[in-house]
Amino acid sequence: MNAAVVCTEDVPHFGTVDRDALAKTYFGTTQLDGLKALCDGWSPGVVDADLRAPLRSTVPALLLSGEADPVTPPDGAARAAAGFADAKHVVVRGQGHGQLAVGCAPRLVAEFLDAGTAQGLDAACLESAAPAPFFLDAAGPAP
Secondary structure (H helix, E strand, O other): OHHHHHHHHHHHHHHHOOHHHHHOOOOOOHHHHHHHHHHHOOOOOOOOOOOOOOOOEOOOEEEEEEOOOOOOOHHHHHHHHOOEOOEEEEEEOOOOOOOOOOOOHHHHHHHHHHHOOOOOOOOHHHHHOOOOOOOOOOOOOOO
């Protein structure tokens, strides 16, 4: 599934990436080159002409971002939130990717779904969410 999406929606736009600037980063062009190689043998799918057009919607939206998310950084969610008539974007301090199980997020999502609106949604409970402890193996963090 990842290849189907990436090879159709992302890799065709790699020509706009500044490879010289990317080469100076820690990972360099390794991921970019690997994805390009993967997609060289992949038949891209069909995409709507407006795939990259700014999102516009009247559907209520709750967007949860991790402050340190390298996959879907907060600025991407902020751009998406701007296209919703009824949206709340919450950035959870010190978190990475995936906020649904962090602190009070499950309750917040339930409140959002019950209310059917982002208006008045109080996300202050996520301000005290602490980052997960660092660990090196599947056994989790040291005690």
